Each structure stands twice: as C-alpha cells, then as structure tokens.
Amino acid sequence: MSSSNSPKVKVGVLGATGTVGQRFILQLSSHPNFELVALGASSASAGKRYIDAVAGRWKQVHPVPENVRDLVVQACEVDAFRQCGVVFSGLDSGPAGPVEEAFRAANLRVFSNAKNYRMDPLCPLIVPLVNTDHLDIIPHQRASLSPPIDQGYIVTNANCSTTGVVVVLKALENAFGPLDKVLVTTLQAISGGGYPGVSSMDIVDNVVPLISGEEGKIETETLKILGGLTSDKKAFDNHASGPLAVSAHCNRVPVIDGHLATVSVSFAKKPAPSPEEIVKALRAYRCEAQELGCHSAPEFAITVHDEPDRPQPRLDRDWQNGAGVNVGRIRECPVLDIKFVSLVNNVMLGAATSSVLNAEVALKKGYL
Ligand SMILES: NC(=O)c1ccc[n+]([C@@H]2O[C@H](COP(=O)([O-])OP(=O)(O)OC[C@H]3O[C@@H](n4cnc5c(N)ncnc54)[C@H](OP(=O)(O)O)[C@@H]3O)[C@@H](O)[C@H]2O)c1
Structure with a gap:
C-alpha cells in the first residue's frame, strides 16, 4: 500500500x-x-x-x-x-x-x-x-x-462510449442481479475522434450515423468489463455467468466533448425493479477506487439528475471534473424493462x- x-x-x-x-x-x-x-x-x-x-x-x-x-x-x-x-x-x-x-x-x-x-x-x-x-x-x-x-x-x-454505459450497468447488476438485454444508442462528441477529427463541413448542421468499429467495441468490451476473473486469476470469464446481449447504434453529433447514450435494459429476474428502486441503487453505488481514497476518484460514481431534461453534454460533462457518470430520465420501457439517459465526458473518464x-x-x- x-x-x-x-x-x-x-x-x-x-x-x-x-x-x-x-x-x-x-x-x-x-x-x-x-x-x-x-x-x-x-x-x-x-x-x-x-x-x-x-x-x-x-x-x-x-x-x-x-x-x-x-x-x-x-x-x-x-x-x-x-x-x-x-x-x-x-x-x-x-x-x-x-x-x-x-x-x-x-x-x-x-x-x-x-x-x-x-x-x-x-x-x-x-x-x-x-x-x-x-x-x-x-x-x-x-x-x-x-x-x-x-x-x-x-x-x-x-x-469512451462503453465507459459511459458500463458503470451504470455494473450498478444495476450489483443491485438487481444479471442483466438480460441492453440496447444502446449513442450521440457522441467530435473530440472522440481526436484532433482535428471530422471536418466541420460534415458535422455542422448534421448527424453522422456511423463511427467505424464503435458499435462492436461497446458490444464486446462490456462483457469483458462486467465479467469476472476466473478463481485462479489467469483468465477473464467475459460474463459467462449470464446470457447478457448488448446491441449498440453509434452516431457522431455536433458536440465538442461529452458522449450521451440512451439505454434500454431488461433484467434476468422478474419482476424488474421499479424506476424508484433504480434511482436509489444508482445513487448508492460505490466502487473500489472510492473506497481506497484515490485522488482522482469522484465523490459520486453516478450522479442521478432529477430534472427531466438532464443530463446534457454542455451542462453536465465537467461535473466532478468529468470523473463520474451522469444519469437521468429513468423510466419504464414498454419493450425491455427500464430506460434511461447516461452521459460521460469522453476525454476525461472516457480516456x-x-x-x-x-x-x-x-x-x-x-x-x-
Ligand atoms: N478522443 C477520445 O475521446 C478518446 C477516448 C478514448 C480513447 N481514445 C484513444 O486514445 C488514443 C488517442 O486518441 P486522441 O483522440 O488523443 O488522438 P489524436 O488527437 O489524434 O492524438 C494522437 C497522438 O498520437 C501521436 N502519434 C501519432 N502517430 C504516431 C507515431 N507514429 N508515433 C508516435 N506517436 C504518434 C500524435 O503525435 P503528433 O502530435 O506528433 O502527431 C498524438 O500525440 C487513440 O487510440 C484513441 O482511440 C480517444
């Protein structure tokens, strides 16, 4: 230590x-x-x-x-x-x-x-x-x-876009057991592509519905991160414990920093938790970096916004120096169980x- x-x-x-x-x-x-x-x-x-x-x-x-x-x-x-x-x-x-x-x-x-x-x-x-x-x-x-x-x-x-979603998924799994399906649609900032990135002629007044390779990263990285280490600490189980399926759509939008994602999830166990239970669980979520008192750890791993129109990239990306994840609009989903919006500062916690x-x-x- x-x-x-x-x-x-x-x-x-x-x-x-x-x-x-x-x-x-x-x-x-x-x-x-x-x-x-x-x-x-x-x-x-x-x-x-x-x-x-x-x-x-x-x-x-x-x-x-x-x-x-x-x-x-x-x-x-x-x-x-x-x-x-x-x-x-x-x-x-x-x-x-x-x-x-x-x-x-x-x-x-x-x-x-x-x-x-x-x-x-x-x-x-x-x-x-x-x-x-x-x-x-x-x-x-x-x-x-x-x-x-x-x-x-x-x-x-x-x-960066995986990071903004997987923190919330981890908090949900900790509180309510394995997830079954996750559907993610991202609205990703220009800075995610490095400098100078996509040309202004292509992104001003526009949305580009392709970020090459990005959807596959969300779909596969999420399983490795949420999975465990085998008991001999020699391999990752890539979430072998559950049948989690992740599907992602990725879009580039005219925002400088901050990747927003709209997410729907279903839980393996029914009945699914209510939106109120989810708000409580996300607010209670803590991680090892916080427990160890690490210098760059945010006070709140997940900030749940009560305002109906938050989080927003320009207003919320720098909260806690961009070291946590922002969540809002937690509500029932008529297709899966629950849906919400998450935001990560792609160049800070995302990188x-x-x-x-x-x-x-x-x-x-x-x-x-
Ligand atoms: N931007 C994000 O939000 C984000 C988030 C997560 C992960 N990432 C990942 O982070 C990495 C960097 O992304 P970025 O957005 O910072 O890219 P960037 O703005 O294009 O910067 C790339 C850096 O790599 C250096 N470089 C390029 N070619 C090199 C070479 N042949 N040898 C040594 N150095 C070389 C560049 O140096 P020069 O200035 O001298 O060319 C520059 O310092 C990428 O792998 C990206 O996928 C980015």
Whole structure:
C-alpha cells in the first residue's frame, strides 16, 4: 500500500500532444502521486519543446502548465522512458500496438487508452469505477510473456462510449442481479475522434450515423468489463455467468466533448425493479477506487439528475471534473424493462481520467 508520504512515481505520456494526451498533461502536471518527467509523440513533434510541439493545437481552457512547457518531446522509444514507473499512452492505434508491446517487454508499466490490447486475454480492460479487481491478472500476464518479466505490464481502459454505459450497468447488476438485454444508442462528441477529427463541413448542421468499429467495441468490451476473473486469476470469464446481449447504434453529433447514450435494459429476474428502486441503487453505488481514497476518484460514481431534461453534454460533462457518470430520465420501457439517459465526458473518464485512476488504484494495491 502507498502512503501520502511515499515519493512520487515518475511517469511519462505517449501521444502527449493529442486530444487525450493534453488531458493527461493537465492531470499529471500537479498530481500528488505522480511526477511527469517524459513526453512522447510522433517524429513530427520529437525534439521540440512541448509548448512548440502543441503550438496552434493546444485546445484546453487552461494554459500549458509551467512545469511542462519546456520538456522536450521524445520519439516513443523505450530509452527515453526507462526512468518511468508508469507510462500512460494516448497513442493512435497504429503505433500503439508495437510501441506498447516494446515498452512492456522492457519491463515498463503501460496504462493505455488505445484499442489494441483491450480484448487481449492477458490484459485487463478496466473502467476504474467498475472492475479494478481485474488488476489481479497482472502476475499471470508477467509470467506468461516470453521471456517472463517481473515489473512491466499493459493495463487498458475502455472505449469512451462503453465507459459511459458500463458503470451504470455494473450498478444495476450489483443491485438487481444479471442483466438480460441492453440496447444502446449513442450521440457522441467530435473530440472522440481526436484532433482535428471530422471536418466541420460534415458535422455542422448534421448527424453522422456511423463511427467505424464503435458499435462492436461497446458490444464486446462490456462483457469483458462486467465479467469476472476466473478463481485462479489467469483468465477473464467475459460474463459467462449470464446470457447478457448488448446491441449498440453509434452516431457522431455536433458536440465538442461529452458522449450521451440512451439505454434500454431488461433484467434476468422478474419482476424488474421499479424506476424508484433504480434511482436509489444508482445513487448508492460505490466502487473500489472510492473506497481506497484515490485522488482522482469522484465523490459520486453516478450522479442521478432529477430534472427531466438532464443530463446534457454542455451542462453536465465537467461535473466532478468529468470523473463520474451522469444519469437521468429513468423510466419504464414498454419493450425491455427500464430506460434511461447516461452521459460521460469522453476525454476525461472516457480516456485520460480512467488511465490515471487505474494507475492510482494499482499504486494503492501494490502493483507499482
Ligand atoms: N478522443 C477520445 O475521446 C478518446 C477516448 C478514448 C480513447 N481514445 C484513444 O486514445 C488514443 C488517442 O486518441 P486522441 O483522440 O488523443 O488522438 P489524436 O488527437 O489524434 O492524438 C494522437 C497522438 O498520437 C501521436 N502519434 C501519432 N502517430 C504516431 C507515431 N507514429 N508515433 C508516435 N506517436 C504518434 C500524435 O503525435 P503528433 O502530435 O506528433 O502527431 C498524438 O500525440 C487513440 O487510440 C484513441 O482511440 C480517444
């Protein structure tokens, strides 16, 4: 277990200049457990001071932190990051596969936002408000590599739209037993596609009813996250305990940050809980990151809004610094059992906050 007096763990960020990378910079530049010492990006940015590498591309309300401005961006190669106890990755999926694997092979600990290792049978896929117990596969991951390693690993966090829904599904399963069917329709922000993302000519005055690969991610990642670890802690059961079926429709909408989802669910056990019981259960939901007192954990994992027209991306995405999930409009569904609206800040809990919080939990549990 770490204590507040422990020295800070040196950390690096891969993809530090991108949409997710910039959020990492803001979260890590003054963190009680982590000291940001190394930044990586593509060859176009390598060799530049961070402030120069992001010139014209820094899209945050806050300025580039003083202690980060002059750090020189490196190529994403192991040697520049050997001093790091943790490496956070906001890399595009193209470079993420080989780079993250090389970092792990060099005995570094990688917390990744990229899709590459999410469904790998040795890598945990962790939404920090849901399944931090999956960290316990780490010893088996290390032992299974060839050659085996004693410190490094890859831990992934989920697709941003999966994250906004699965926290609520976990709270429902905890309170009312297995779910049977889940139907999700997303309205996803432009920032989810990175910078510069979809062209303004395509998204202003429009909705794009396709986000390539996104629906499959929600449908498969949800089962791994809600499932358990086998008793020997060597495999994920991918929700083998129940017949959960998930169907997703994904749409890109003209919102900058914040993925909204409309969700209908049915429960295995009948009669299904009432909307009032669900409100109570969601408000009572707590997770391990909160119990451990992690710095980035929200006070409320799920905020249930009473107003009939909330949550809304512009009004609710920054509540609790975007670290929790917002839910509203909980009501009976005439086709399945219950329906509701959920909102996640895709660049915070949907990306950088999840990685940072996963690392905070790993620190508290002795995996750093
Ligand atoms: N945006 C979201 O809401 C969100 C949410 C969850 C997960 N993710 C995932 O997070 C990752 C990053 O997404 P993003 O939205 O931040 O993308 P982005 O804005 O396009 O940033 C990509 C980053 O990767 C770097 N990069 C690109 N090619 C590289 C290469 N060959 N070698 C080394 N670095 C390279 C870029 O550096 P340069 O600036 O030098 O080009 C930049 O720092 C993706 O895997 C994405 O799927 C994103």
